């Protein structure tokens with residue numbers, strides 16, 4: 001049985017996805033940090049603090065990756081971090097073809 005070839009993912013899309021995983025990880029770390037501090041009843045719990053710092057690092061990484069990798073392929077200006085990006089707000093380049101597929 002022939003395997004359906006996966007459409008090759010563009011590097012900037014890949015990095016955008018990785019950045020989202022990092023952000024989700026950061027949210028998970030914050031949740032765990034809050035749960036640990038509630039469970040131990042200690043607001044200065046060392047594990048909770050470390051998880052909190054790790055979460056902050058994740059958020060910084062999320063912005064960092066997007067600043068470096070999530071850019072318009074035409075004018076290389078940064079793109080919006082959230083929501084579908086249908087065109088570039090700087091050079092007005094459209095990222096959709098007539099069928100509504102992403103073409104970049």
Ligand SMILES: [Zn+2]
Pocket residue numbers: 072073074075076077088089090091092093
């Ligand atoms: Zn552009």
